[in-house]
Amino acid sequence: MPQTFAEKILARKAQLPETVPGQIVEITPDVILSHDNTAPIFGLFQRMGGVKVFNPEMHAVILDHATPAPSTKHAENHRVIRDFVKEQGINNFFDIGKGICHQILVEEGLALPGEIILGSDSHTSHAGVMGAFAAGIGRTEMASIWAIGEIWLRVPESMKITVKNCLPVGVTSKDLALYIIGDRKSDGALYMSVEWHGEAVEALPLSQRATLTNLMAEMGAKNSYIPPDQRTLDYLQDRARREFTPVYPDEDAHYALELEYDAGTIEPMIACPHTVDNVKPLSAVKGISIDQAFLGTCTNGRLDDLAAAAEVLKGRKIAPGRRMIVIPASEAVYLAALQAGYLETFLKAGAVVESPGCGPCMGNHMGVPAVGEVSISTANRNFRGRMGTKESDVYLASPAVVAASAVAGEIQHPRDL
Amino acid sequence: MGKIRGRVWKYGDDVNTDVIFPGKYTYTVSDPSEMPQHALEDLDPKFAGEVKPQDVIVAGSNWGCGSSREQAVVCLSEAKVGAIIAKSFARIYYRNCLNNALPAIVCPEAVDVIQNGETIEIKLEEGKIISAAGEFSFPPLPAAVMEIFNAGGLIEYTKNRLKVED
Numbered sequence: 001m002p003q004t005f006a007e008k009i010l011a012r013k014a015q016l017p018e019t020v021p022g023q024i025v026e027i028t029p030d031v032i033l034s035h036d037n038t039a040p041i042f043g044l045f046q047r048m049g050g051v052k053v054f055n056p057e058m059h060a061v062i063l064d065h066a067t068p069a070p071s072t073k074h075a076e077n078h079r080v081i082r083d084f085v086k087e088q089g090i091n092n093f094f095d096i097g098k099g100i101c102h103q104i105l106v107e108e109g110l111a112l113p114g115e116i117i118l119g120s121d122s123h124t125s126h127a128g129v130m131g132a133f134a135a136g137i138g139r140t141e142m143a144s145i146w147a148i149g150e151i152w153l154r155v156p157e158s159m160k161i162t163v164k165n166c167l168p169v170g171v172t173s174k175d176l177a178l179y180i181i182g183d184r185k186s187d188g189a190l191y192m193s194v195e196w197h198g199e200a201v202e203a204l205p206l207s208q209r210a211t212l213t214n215l216m217a218e219m220g221a222k223n224s225y226i227p228p229d230q231r232t233l234d235y236l237q238d239r240a241r242r243e244f245t246p247v248y249p250d251e252d253a254h255y256a257l258e259l260e261y262d263a264g265t266i267e268p269m270i271a272c273p274h275t276v277d278n279v280k281p282l283s284a285v286k287g288i289s290i291d292q293a294f295l296g297t298c299t300n301g302r303l304d305d306l307a308a309a310a311e312v313l314k315g316r317k318i319a320p321g322r323r324m325i326v327i328p329a330s331e332a333v334y335l336a337a338l339q340a341g342y343l344e345t346f347l348k349a350g351a352v353v354e355s356p357g358c359g360p361c362m363g364n365h366m367g368v369p370a371v372g373e374v375s376i377s378t379a380n381r382n383f384r385g386r387m388g389t390k391e392s393d394v395y396l397a398s399p400a401v402v403a404a405s406a407v408a409g410e411i412q413h414p415r416d417l
Numbered sequence: 418m419g420k421i422r423g424r425v426w427k428y429g430d431d432v433n434t435d436v437i438f439p440g441k442y443t444y445t446v447s448d449p450s451e452m453p454q455h456a457l458e459d460l461d462p463k464f465a466g467e468v469k470p471q472d473v474i475v476a477g478s479n480w481g482c483g484s485s486r487e488q489a490v491v492c493l494s495e496a497k498v499g500a501i502i503a504k505s506f507a508r509i510y511y512r513n514c515l516n517n518a519l520p521a522i523v524c525p526e527a528v529d530v531i532q533n534g535e536t537i538e539i540k541l542e543e544g545k546i547i548s549a550a551g552e553f554s555f556p557p558l559p560a561a562v563m564e565i566f567n568a569g570g571l572i573e574y575t576k577n578r579l580k581v582e583d
């Protein structure tokens with residue numbers, strides 16, 4: 001029977017000839033990801049009677065959520081994790097400042113085509129950009145994998161999104177993803193494996209494709225997949241940690257849902273408070289006053305995101321009384337942005353540049369808004385309270401729109417500055 | 418585990434974890450045995466006082482959407498709810514259910530006809546629901562998940578497996 005990506009890869013890992021949606025399989029993942037929550041997972045692991053992890057090579061542990069530590073409590077949490085990785089012989093440990101976990105998996109060649117990646121983070125779907133089956137799981141389940149090396153997974157129904165034509169100039173994959181989430185709503189891909197196809201997706205650089213797989217968590221997807229192509233393989237050339245065999249869906253596979261979008265008709269989009277599926281065209285919300293602009297996160301903190309914002313900010317200043325925070329997604333992005341002169345542009349414009357990590361994305365530190373303030377951000381979530389206080393509005397947009405809004409002091413299209 | 422027989426508590430679509438277990442208790446109520454007192458507090462104030470072991474929740478689509486808080490499952494598993502039958506579940510909620518040994522059954526046809534307050538029977542291994550309006554089938558839970566059920570949840574299950582492997 002022809003199979004979708006998810007059906008095929010789960011069959012392969014479970015050593016079955018084929019699988020069908022709804023079936024439950026037991027598999028051993030190739031990579032398991034945990035971040036600052038490694039310490040609480042360790043607690044659960046010990047409650048289960050765990051002493052030594054099943055296989056230290058499977059682990060990727062990345063400190064990113066509150067780094068550098070904003071309080072003694074956070075620092076203690078980090079210390080537990082450093083001791084843990086040392087004791088367990090976990091080599092893939094990335095200490096503070098290396099970058100955001102999802103970005104690191106890709107940069108370090110740990111997210112590979114045809115592999116299964118499970119993470120105790122809801123945006124683990126991100127790694128599907130490399131053609132992996134990547135899904136978020138709970139902490140207890142993660143602790144159980146640490147102990148026994150296995151987990152049950154339900155084979156998801158698959159959704160095929162085909163995007164034809166080409167995105168117009170100034171329109172990004174962020175706008176495309178927001179448009180689709182606005183169209184399908186937050187449960188539009190509930191429990192599904194979302195596959196991306198079509199020439200508009202093929203035309204995107206990997207960093208922009210990652211924004212798509214990252215944001216599918218906001219449509220309820222279990223995982224999201226982009227078929228590896230020459231661009232993917234070239235990127236992995238000197239990076240992949242081991243040999244891999246890509247998995248591709250069969251031509252005539254059965255999908256629970258097939259959607260088609262025309263990239264040529266997409267315009268800059270904004271997710272408005274307080275849900276990611278409350279999406280409006282930029283033109284409908286222009287002029288809303290903002291207090292803070294935030295450029296960064298696993299969704300849009302890569303080099304081309306910074307480049308797009310720098311292009312807008314070059315020779316301009318952040319509006320009086322407004323602030324802008326820039327956080328590159330990784331050390332590598334930081335260095336490249338430094339060399340390209342983007343950081344200088346940001347600083348001269350009056351923005352604050354901070355060290356790689358999640359920053360204020362989930363309200364931990366490094367630029368959380370005050371009560372009543374309005375933020376515009378390149379992140380993936382704008383739920384009430386997400387950035388720290390329930391009494392604040394968060395708008396989500398592409399990097400260029402965030403930069404233009406910082407300059408205007410209100411939500412603005414870069415073209416209209 | 419095997420046969421479940423209980424009264425039906427029927428609810429609609431998109432019931433989120435905030436009304437299943439209010440967020441305000443997530444840091445104040447940490448003892449699992451106290452959680453049933455607040456189960457469905459903001460959805461059905463009668464539920465917590467009247468629910469009996471083996472009662473069954475029958476819900477529309479997307480039951481358990483919202484946050485990933487596990488208390489929204491524990492407050493029901495601790496109340497000894499027999500099963501939840503829904504048109505669909507939020508993904509993390511579904512996993513949390515099975516890992517806490519609370520059967521989560523997807524069966525839209527059954528949801529359409531089962532009435533609030535009636536008594537139904539569920540045969541887990543066979544994948545059958547028996548109600549006044551007839552019998553319905555669902556894919557039986559696989560052996561791997563039944564083992565987690567029989568152990569009383571994932572923590573116990575993993576504990577047992579580690580002991581065996583020692």
Ligand code: SF4
Pocket residue numbers: 065100101102121123297298299357358361362379380
């Ligand atoms: S940047 Fe935000 S969304 Fe991404 S991993 Fe960090 S906290 Fe999560």
